[in-house]
Amino acid sequence: MNIETVSGSKGLLQKEELIFDIGTTETTGVDLPKPTGRKGRLGRLKRENGTGLPGLSEPEAVRHYVRLSQKNYAIDLGLFPLGSCTMKHNPRLNEKVARMPGFSDIHPMQPQHTVQGALEVIDELADWLKKLTGMPAVAMSPKAGAHGEWCGMAAIRAALIDRGEVETRTRVLVPESAHGTNPATAVQCGFKVQEIAASDDGRVDLNDLKAKLEGDTSDVAGIMLTNPNTCGLFERDIKEIADLIHEAGGYFYCDGANFNAIVGRVRPRDLGVDAMHINLHKTFSTPHGGGGPGAGPTVLSDRLAKYAPTPIMMVDKSDGERKLVLVDDEAEMAGTDHKPLGRMCAFHGQMGMFTRALTYMLSHGADGLKQVAEDAVLNANYIQSRLSKVMSPAFEGYCMHEALFSDEFLKDTENETVDIAKGLIDEGYHPMTVYFPLVVHGAMLIEPTETESKAELDRFCEALESVASKARSGDSSLKQAPYHAPMRRLDETQAARKPVLRWVAE
Numbered sequence: 001m002n003i004e005t006v007s008g009s010k011g012l013l014q015k016e017e018l019i020f021d022i023g024t025t026e027t028t029g030v031d032l033p034k035p036t037g038r039k040g041r042l043g044r045l046k047r048e049n050g051t052g053l054p055g056l057s058e059p060e061a062v063r064h065y066v067r068l069s070q071k072n073y074a075i076d077l078g079l080f081p082l083g084s085c086t087m088k089h090n091p092r093l094n095e096k097v098a099r100m101p102g103f104s105d106i107h108p109m110q111p112q113h114t115v116q117g118a119l120e121v122i123d124e125l126a127d128w129l130k131k132l133t134g135m136p137a138v139a140m141s142p143k144a145g146a147h148g149e150w151c152g153m154a155a156i157r158a159a160l161i162d163r164g165e166v167e168t169r170t171r172v173l174v175p176e177s178a179h180g181t182n183p184a185t186a187v188q189c190g191f192k193v194q195e196i197a198a199s200d201d202g203r204v205d206l207n208d209l210k211a212k213l214e215g216d217t218s219d220v221a222g223i224m225l226t227n228p229n230t231c232g233l234f235e236r237d238i239k240e241i242a243d244l245i246h247e248a249g250g251y252f253y254c255d256g257a258n259f260n261a262i263v264g265r266v267r268p269r270d271l272g273v274d275a276m277h278i279n280l281h282k283t284f285s286t287p288h289g290g291g292g293p294g295a296g297p298t299v300l301s302d303r304l305a306k307y308a309p310t311p312i313m314m315v316d317k318s319d320g321e322r323k324l325v326l327v328d329d330e331a332e333m334a335g336t337d338h339k340p341l342g343r344m345c346a347f348h349g350q351m352g353m354f355t356r357a358l359t360y361m362l363s364h365g366a367d368g369l370k371q372v373a374e375d376a377v378l379n380a381n382y383i384q385s386r387l388s389k390v391m392s393p394a395f396e397g398y399c400m401h402e403a404l405f406s407d408e409f410l411k412d413t414e415n416e417t418v419d420i421a422k423g424l425i426d427e428g429y430h431p432m433t434v435y436f437p438l439v440v441h442g443a444m445l446i447e448p449t450e451t452e453s454k455a456e457l458d459r460f461c462e463a464l465e466s467v468a469s470k471a472r473s474g475d476s477s478l479k480q481a482p483y484h485a486p487m488r489r490l491d492e493t494q495a496a497r498k499p500v501l502r503w504v505a506e
């Protein structure tokens, strides 16, 4: 049976070329008369050649992007099992609130007395984040998890400058299972990274940590640790780890990307954390992926609070108005102990993310947020337990909010982790996270979140069980999967090494 079609389209799924290949740069999609009688004011900046943009009519352009969007897998289409990413359903109520004109049609340079409501939302959200983490301060402006890490580590750096130890305290300990952004952040902030080994049960090897803190610790700046960690496990020794790092004179940065597993149940302050970012776009919903949009507010302990970046939200004592104060506003800063590390970005964070996150919190309530964590952990353990019959769990015991498998069950076959991922595409699911964390061979990390029903979890497990069983039996057809996707296997190495990011006319 020949399933190829002349058009390249399949069923109602249409083949789509690059926009440059549909339109030509010689035609134009608009129908405006050439301006006459006006003197150009661009001078030597006046463009001499065409823009090189393809000319398409409005319906052609609209169809192009709608067709592309239909090739995209989305949380609104089905379960998104990507571990570490916390891809959960985004309540439509959040969207409704984010689109209210008082939030969506304001400009960051508007006079502050005209955006008091928006400032109040930011402040109330900040208050929730402080309560949920037990921390006294939060920097709202970081625009992603990685940006929040940068904020936290910059606060640690500012504290070290204050202590006169920034030249000497340069060592940051990072577990080998860490998310890649952790060591990258440490280096970006001028620190040197020292790896801590993982134990056989997927946690920080406490003996290795102790060995690295033996003797002279005058060069220790801190530790960056994720909890629950990237293996989906709670770091049982976290309080001891915090004590050890504090005794060594360093600070404890906690990567809070996995806060979904513990929100409402654990306060990071009680664990000895000094700084932690929270991915609003994971724990508190928001459509995310592909690098944005996001928000990574960073909570700071008593020891770091005063280094929080500007602008700083203050309340005017005379009229009760909220205002964002900059560091060079000496009159406002006088009498406070703020020593801001600087500014993270032009404006005060992502308003759309703030409104969505606060809506999520208010609609769940404190008890509901606690249940978020409980249900997320329950769902992950259901998946781990069910799939353990055909796949190899990476570690023994219960997991937190994500289930981790190794490729052990494939060892006598030609099939590899990537083949399972591709097979899952044919079953209509976006693959789980693969080959991360690096400490587990051929890792497969699955995070269902709390927003999936048991029926959906069962459907997903059935699909993955079928692919895993096929792979286990040595069925080599998986090597060519996916068969039904618009694109088959791509040369991923070539794409990473020699990316073609610019369209060039042939």
Ligand SMILES: *Cc1c(COP(=O)(O)O)cnc(C)c1O
Pocket (backbone or CB within 6 Å): 084, 085, 144, 145, 146, 147, 179, 181, 226, 230, 255, 257, 258, 279, 294, 296
């Ligand atoms: C997602 C994630 C990050 C980075 O967050 P971004 O918002 O993507 O920058 C950092 N650490 C862990 C463990 C994560 O899962």
